Amino acid sequence: MAPRETNPNFMNGVPELIILRLLQHEEMYGYEIVQAIRERTDAVIVVGEGVVYPVLHGLEHDGALRSRRKTVNGRSRIYYSVTATGSRRLATLSKTWTDLAAAIQTMLTGGHHAKTAS
Amino acid sequence: MAPRETNPNFMNGVPELIILRLLQHEEMYGYEIVQAIRERTDAVIVVGEGVVYPVLHGLEHDGALRSRRKTVNGRSRIYYSVTATGSRRLATLSKTWTDLAAAIQTMLTGGHHAKTAS
DNA sequence: CGATGATACCTTGCGATTCGATGTATTGCA
DNA sequence: TGCAATACATCGAATCGCAAGGTATCATCG
Numbered sequence: 001m002a003p004r005e006t007n008p009n010f011m012n013g014v015p016e017l018i019i020l021r022l023l024q025h026e027e028m029y030g031y032e033i034v035q036a037i038r039e040r041t042d043a044v045i046v047v048g049e050g051v052v053y054p055v056l057h058g059l060e061h062d063g064a065l066r067s068r069r070k071t072v073n074g075r076s077r078i079y080y081s082v083t084a085t086g087s088r089r090l091a092t093l094s095k096t097w098t099d100l101a102a103a104i105q106t107m108l109t110g111g112h113h114a115k116t117a118s
Numbered sequence: 119m120a121p122r123e124t125n126p127n128f129m130n131g132v133p134e135l136i137i138l139r140l141l142q143h144e145e146m147y148g149y150e151i152v153q154a155i156r157e158r159t160d161a162v163i164v165v166g167e168g169v170v171y172p173v174l175h176g177l178e179h180d181g182a183l184r185s186r187r188k189t190v191n192g193r194s195r196i197y198y199s200v201t202a203t204g205s206r207r208l209a210t211l212s213k214t215w216t217d218l219a220a221a222i223q224t225m226l227t228g229g230h231h232a233k234t235a236s
Numbered sequence: 237c238g239a240t241g242a243t244a245c246c247t248t249g250c251g252a253t254t255c256g257a258t259g260t261a262t263t264g265c266a
Numbered sequence: 267t268g269c270a271a272t273a274c275a276t277c278g279a280a281t282c283g284c285a286a287g288g289t290a291t292c293a294t295c296g
Contacts, residue, residue, distance in 0.1 A: 012130075012253095012254090012281075012282060012283085013282090014222065015282095015283080017222070017226075018222065018225050021225055021226055022225075029244080029245095030244075030245070030246095031243065031244050031245075032244095037225075040224075040225065040228075041221040041224070041225065042221075044217055044218065044220075044221040045218065045221050045222070047283085047284090048283085048284060048285070048286095049244090049245080049246080050246090050247080050248090050283080050284060050285070050286080051282090051283060051284070053245075053246060053247085054246090054247085054282095054283095057246090073243095073292080073293095074291070074292065075243065075244065075291070075292070076244075076245080076290095076291085077243095077244070077245090078244090078245075094226060097222065097226070098226075099162050100162060100163065101219050101222075101223070102162075103159040103160075103162040103163050104132065104135070104136065104163070104215065104219075105219070106158075106159070107136050107139055107140070107155075107158065107159065108135075108139055108212060108215070108216075130252070130253055130254085130282085130283085131252095131253085133253090133254080147273075147274090148273070148274070148275090149272065149273045149274075150273095165254085165255095166254085166255065166256070166257095167273090167274085167275080168254075168255060168256065168257080168275090168276080168277090169253085169254060169255070171274075171275060171276085172253090172254090172275095172276085173253095175275090191263075191264095191272095192262070192263065193262070193263070193272065193273065194261095194262085194273075194274080195272095195273070195274090196273085196274075
């Protein structure tokens with residue numbers, strides 16, 4: 001996951017942000033995450049498995065996540081949880097998202113011109 | 119610009135959204151847009167010319183923008199303005215953005231839903 | 237028993253978008 | 267003359283998200 005130098009490739013990395021956030025709350029496994037995102041956003045956001053798994057692997061590779069196998073009902077699952085590194089990453093991404101969303105919101109609703117009305 | 123079937127390719131198209139919004143307010147030309155975005159967002163968002171011009175051309179091609187040449191101070195500029203089609207497009211994109219941003223915001227700050235236990 | 241569907245993992249190819257660099261031309265200024 | 271700013275444009279590379287497909291296990295139903 002190469003860092004951008006100017007913008008954070010805009011809004012890319014939103015899946016990453018959401019996944020980190022979910023995992024910070026509680027340990028989850030890939031398949032579960034896919035459904036959790038759909039349900040909790042009322043299907044406004046739907047990320048497929050082809051998005052979730054690569055992100056999970058990438059984050060683990062970067063040390064942001066930790067995984068452990070667990071078999072439940074004869075079903076093998078891989079549970080992921082956030083590391084300290086991951087927490088920091090989440091904080092950074094959250095802030096970036098907030099700033100960006102605020103900037104866009106300003107452009108959409110905000111005053112039109114009027115730069116620094118003094 | 120192909121429509122997505124599930125999500126709007128997430129946050130892609132934000133430049134398009136911003137540009138349409140700027141142009142709805144007033145006629146502008148490419149070079150001006152680049153700077154306007156940087157200035158009005160306090161450099162939180164910076165889109166290069168390599169982003170702006172292609173978007174401008176694409177939107178005009180789709181009939182969302184209209185252009186007219188104008189020479190000012192011996193400088194040739196191409197001013198763009200929003201058509202009715204463009205206005206509709208802006209409305210759609212705005213709504214999509216708002217919904218998406220709200221959903222993400224909910225995930226970030228929102229309550230930790232207890233899921234269906236057992 | 238066999239079929240189907242849900243669970244659970246994973247990878248790949250494609251398309252779309254953005255980014256940085258580069259190119260051209262004109263104007264203003266020192 | 268040389269340099270910076272203005273103003274247009276395009277290209278190659280990188281990235282990301284997505285749909286589709288692949289494997290395997292388990293539960294259920296006929």
